[in-house]
Amino acid sequence: MDRVHNDTIRQRFGVALISDKLREARLRWYDHVLRANDDIVRKIGLNLEVPEKRPGDDLSNVG
Structure with missing residues (x-):
């Protein structure tokens, strides 16, 4: 079975990168x-x- 890169699949199906969608949101x-x-x-x-x-605001000793 041949491997297909994620970039190839995204380009073929017109799917955007998750990072781009998060930036838009x-x-x-x-x-x-x-x-x-x-x-x-x-x-x-x-x-x-x-x-x-x-x-004196040291939170490392909290809890």
């Missing part, structure tokens, strides 16, 4: 977030600035 979600009202939590989180780590 992320871009659609990003556009959805950008169009939301400014008071929506997901939009607030998009522009949220997290302060630098404070001295």
